Amino acid sequence: MTTSGPVSVMVVDDHPMWRDGVARDLAERGFDVRATAADATSAVRIARTVRPDVVLMDLNLGAESGVDATREITSGLTGTRVLVLSASGEHSDVLEAVKAGASGYLVKSASAEELVDAVGRTAAGDAVFTAGLAGLVLGEYRRMAAGPEDTTAPRLTERETEVLRLVAKGLTARQIADRLVLSHRTVENHVQSTLRKLQLHNRVELARYAIEHGLDSGPDANLDG
Amino acid sequence: MTRATAGSVRKDALKPLWRASVLLRVITLLFAAAVVVQHGGEYASAALAWVTIAAMAVWTLATSLVYLRMDRVRLWFTIVDLGLCCLLMSASRLVLTDQQRTVTAVPLVTTIWVTAVVAVGAVRSGMVGGTAFGAVVSLFNYGVRGYVDTDLTRDLVLLVGIGFVVGLASTTSKQSAERLAMAMRAEAATAERERLARTIHDSVLQVLARVRKRGRELGGEAAELAELAGRQEVALRALVAAAPLETDNGRADLRPRLQVLMTDRHQVSVPGTPVMVAESAAAELAFLVREALENVDRHAGATARAWVLLEDLGAEIVLSVRDDGVGIPAGRLAAAESEGRLGIARSIRGRVAELGGSVHLETGPRVGTEWEIRIPNAGRAR
Numbered sequence: 001m002t003t004s005g006p007v008s009v010m011v012v013d014d015h016p017m018w019r020d021g022v023a024r025d026l027a028e029r030g031f032d033v034r035a036t037a038a039d040a041t042s043a044v045r046i047a048r049t050v051r052p053d054v055v056l057m058d059l060n061l062g063a064e065s066g067v068d069a070t071r072e073i074t075s076g077l078t079g080t081r082v083l084v085l086s087a088s089g090e091h092s093d094v095l096e097a098v099k100a101g102a103s104g105y106l107v108k109s110a111s112a113e114e115l116v117d118a119v120g121r122t123a124a125g126d127a128v129f130t131a132g133l134a135g136l137v138l139g140e141y142r143r144m145a146a147g148p149e150d151t152t153a154p155r156l157t158e159r160e161t162e163v164l165r166l167v168a169k170g171l172t173a174r175q176i177a178d179r180l181v182l183s184h185r186t187v188e189n190h191v192q193s194t195l196r197k198l199q200l201h202n203r204v205e206l207a208r209y210a211i212e213h214g215l216d217s218g219p220d221a222n223l224d225g
Numbered sequence: 226m227t228r229a230t231a232g233s234v235r236k237d238a239l240k241p242l243w244r245a246s247v248l249l250r251v252i253t254l255l256f257a258a259a260v261v262v263q264h265g266g267e268y269a270s271a272a273l274a275w276v277t278i279a280a281m282a283v284w285t286l287a288t289s290l291v292y293l294r295m296d297r298v299r300l301w302f303t304i305v306d307l308g309l310c311c312l313l314m315s316a317s318r319l320v321l322t323d324q325q326r327t328v329t330a331v332p333l334v335t336t337i338w339v340t341a342v343v344a345v346g347a348v349r350s351g352m353v354g355g356t357a358f359g360a361v362v363s364l365f366n367y368g369v370r371g372y373v374d375t376d377l378t379r380d381l382v383l384l385v386g387i388g389f390v391v392g393l394a395s396t397t398s399k400q401s402a403e404r405l406a407m408a409m410r411a412e413a414a415t416a417e418r419e420r421l422a423r424t425i426h427d428s429v430l431q432v433l434a435r436v437r438k439r440g441r442e443l444g445g446e447a448a449e450l451a452e453l454a455g456r457q458e459v460a461l462r463a464l465v466a467a468a469p470l471e472t473d474n475g476r477a478d479l480r481p482r483l484q485v486l487m488t489d490r491h492q493v494s495v496p497g498t499p500v501m502v503a504e505s506a507a508a509e510l511a512f513l514v515r516e517a518l519e520n521v522d523r524h525a526g527a528t529a530r531a532w533v534l535l536e537d538l539g540a541e542i543v544l545s546v547r548d549d550g551v552g553i554p555a556g557r558l559a560a561a562e563s564e565g566r567l568g569i570a571r572s573i574r575g576r577v578a579e580l581g582g583s584v585h586l587e588t589g590p591r592v593g594t595e596w597e598i599r600i601p602n603a604g605r606a607r
Contacts, residue, residue, distance in 0.1 A: 015431045021439070080403055092497040108434045111441060111487070131532050132494045140498020146539050168494045169547045169595070170532030198378060 007123040008032040009188075010050060012043040012066065013085075015057040018108070022056065022085070025112050031119065040069035047073050052080060057102065057168025059086045059093050061129045067096045074101030083122040085115075095136045098195060099202040127192045134168035137194055144201075152204060154197035163190040238402030241350045242395055243298075247289045250341035254278075254285050257449065262267045264331055267322070272351060273318045277313055277334045284309055292345070303342075303349045307358055310335070310342040311365045318369055333369060343384055347391035351399070355388030382426035413599070425461060433458035455489050463487035476502045479542070483535055491518050493533045501536045502602055506580055510544060510600070513576050517546045517596060520569045525550020541582075542602045547595040552588045 013019040016038070021140045023033045034050040037043035039055055040061050054074055059066040070082045074183050082102040085093060101186045104127050106118045118128045129137075138161070144153040156164065166176045173191070239420050240568070252372055265271045288306055292298060302494030317333035325331035339362050340372055347352045347355025352439040363381035401429065440451025463484055487493045502510070521531045525591065536543040577584050582600035 005235070018431050021435055095497045098364055107278060109437060109455060109462075112438060133490045135494025135536075136497045141500065142496065142537060142539075143498050165534065165536075165545075168534045169545055170492060170530065170549070184303070217408075 006030055006032040007054060007119065008050070008052040009036045009119060010034055010043075010047060010052040010055045011036045012038075012040075012055060012061070012069065013063045014038050018058075022115070025115065026119065029112075031114050040064040040066060041140060043069045044072045044076075045081060046092075047077060051077060054119050055080060055082045056085045057082050057097070058117070061095055065093065067093060067100050067146075070097045070102050071100035081122050081125070081128055083118060083128060088210065092136075094133060095140060097138065098133065099140075099198055101199055103195065105130055105133045107132075125192075127195045129167050131168050131170045134164050137198065138164050138168060141194075150162050152201065153202045155196075156194060160190050160194050163187055164194055167191065226250075238350060238398045239395060242344075242391070242398070243292045246341055246344040246348055247292055249344055250288065250338065252286050253336070253341055254281055257281060257334060257338045260332050260336050261334060264325075267331070268320050268324065269322045269325075270320055273316065274334050277320065281313060281335065281338060284570040288345070298349050299348065303345050303354075304360075306345055306359060307342050310339050311362065314339060314362075314365050314369055326371060331377065333366075340384065340387055343388045344391050346397045347388045349394070351394035351396040352389055353390030355390075356385055357388070359385035359388030362510070397411075397554055402432045422601045430458060430462060430475075433461070459487060459489040461494075475504050476501045479507045479510060479535065482507055483514055483533060486511070486515055486518060486533065491521075491531045491533065492531070493535075495535045496537055498537075500535060500542065502542060502600070506600065506602075509580060510542075510598075512546065513573055514546060514599070516569065518571065519552060521546075521548040525552075537602075538600065542600045544570040544598040544600070545595065546598075547593060552593055 009021050009026055011023045011026075011033065013022070013036075019036050023036055024028075027033045034052045035046045037046050041151055043057070043065070043066075057066045057070055059136070066084070066086075070084070074082055077085075082097075084097045084102045084105040085108060086094060086097075086105070098105065101108055103122050103125075104118065106115065106128060107185075108131060110118070121128055141154070141156050141161075144154065147153070150165065162180065163176055166179065167173075171179070173187045174181070177187045180187070226547035260273045261268075261271075261278055265274065268274050278456050279544040284306075291302060314333055314335045317335065320334050321331060343355060343359045343362055346358025349356075360381075363377075363384050366380055367377055367386075370377060402558075437451045437458060440447040440449075440454065443451075463486075479502050480500055483493050483495060518531055518533070521529055525531075525548045529548050531546060531548040534543075534545040534547075536545075577600065578596055580600050582598060585597040585599075586594070588594040
């Protein structure tokens with residue numbers, strides 16, 4: 001994350017009309033739009049060069065998926081965060097992107113104000129959750145808890161479960177803070193922690209998979225399978 | 226896929242069995258001819274024996290053409306086949322001397338050639354056909370010989386057994402061919418759905434989303450159009466995202482039935498993995514949520530939004546429906562019920578009680594309304 005100046009952004013989307021529209025919206029509101037990309041491969045390459053604070057990532061990139069690009073960008077570039085902006089519906093691909101390291105998710109139908117707010121919060125290190133993503137993350141923790149005994153699988157604390165359920169029911173961080181009598185910052189921290197645990201576990205799982213299958217050839221290896 | 230092609234799939238599945246039955250008939254014909262050569266001199270009428278063999282050869286050729294060439298073998302033809310085989314068996318009464326027929330038990334002219342027709346019955350009509358054809362041939366065998374003994378009864382057991390086993394093979398391959406055809410149809414439908422979803426994502430959704438966003442910013446009449454476009458966008462996105470409605474042993478995934486209720490004012494949040502419940506419960510719960518959302522539209526105020534959350538706790542399903550509307554004033558629910566009107570609360574409570582679940586309602590002025598419905602579930606599908 002930059003310490004001064006405007007937040008730098010990169011827009012990845014295979015649809016030119018959308019890509020240029022979003023880039024213009026953000027530029028008009030004072031963001032530094034460093035680059036755009038139309039496919040996953042060039043997105044990773046360009047991100048390495050321009051090192052933006054935030055990458056706005058569409059998941060449905062023609063034949064490619066934004067999930068792998070998200071993993072490569074977040075694991076390779078420490079100062080860069082990925083915000084998923086997708087019209088593909090709140091589904092498992094969004095969950096996969098978040099597990100791969102994305103810091104949040106916004107639907108494409110969100111207003112320009114919501115988008116600007118979300119990019120700002122992502123740059124500041126906060127997690128951007130929709131109710132739909134909270135439902136998916138909650139379901140993912142429950143799935144892991146119900147699965148075979150796995151001591152490495154992360155668990156939610158009671159408080160985190162409570163916060164995540166309220167996010168999934170459409171309450172804003174402010175409303176949750178009021179209802180649970182917590183500070184706004186504490187609520188944000190709880191939400192972030194649910195994501196971080198999931199991402200850490202995902203990285204451990206991938207590493208374990210790589211070692212078991214003799215694929216430990218560094219972070220650039222494509223470990224999807 | 227049409228019925229005709231489904232039929233041809235079945236026929237294709239049986240082709241190897243038909244070919245085997247024809248091969249069996251040809252080989253057994255050669256065997257029968259060899260038996261006649263061996264016993265020729267001792268017969269009452271060697272000439273008739275050769276006439277029988279000739280008739281068998283002609284019939285073998287005729288049936289081979291029918292069974293290998295025809296797309297569909299008719300039941301009546303297989304019965305004619307059976308009748309002719311039995312007739313040729315009966316001819317042996319005139320060929321064999323009484324001594325040969327009853328005491329020395331010389332084989333009938335047809336010998337094991339008749340097993341082929343049992344196989345035909347089995348391939349055509351499955352276990353029932355095979356068993357029936359085997360029984361008819363065996364009964365004729367008794368009739369032609371004119372007595373019952375261990376050897377003839379052994380023949381009966383073998384013939385009926387062959388009919389049963391071949392029939393079982395025929396039925397099984399027919400069923401697996403049907404299953405394969407069904408799986409292929411389902412796969413084609415899924416592929417088509419994915420292709421449509423991709424097309425919609427690449428074109429319609431992108432444009433609608435853009436129209437909605439830009440229109441809102443322009444304001445005025447454009448904002449109204451944006452609102453319309455937005456509503457269509459969300460509805461279309463929900464349709465595309467919703468997985469196909471599949472049932473498995475009377476259990477169904479509850480998620481797609483809730484996801485289709487998503488609009489720009491109603492958000493539906495579900496887990497990433499299927500939430501399997503009894504099919505009837507899935508329909509009931511979807512109806513209930515739809516009712517609750519309609520109630521939000523009617524009573525919670527024009528700008529009220531609603532959120533549906535589905536959670537699978539393994540032993541129970543939790544469904545929450547929350548809105549940020551005006552809330553239900555204290556006592557209004559009770560008043561509606563005491564007036565004898567079936568209010569939303571009573572309707573929801575009744576349905577949930579039938580599913581063995583419980584309802585918790587939280588409401589008040591300015592905080593909106595939140596329903597929490599808990600339904601016991603047999604457990605998650607793995």
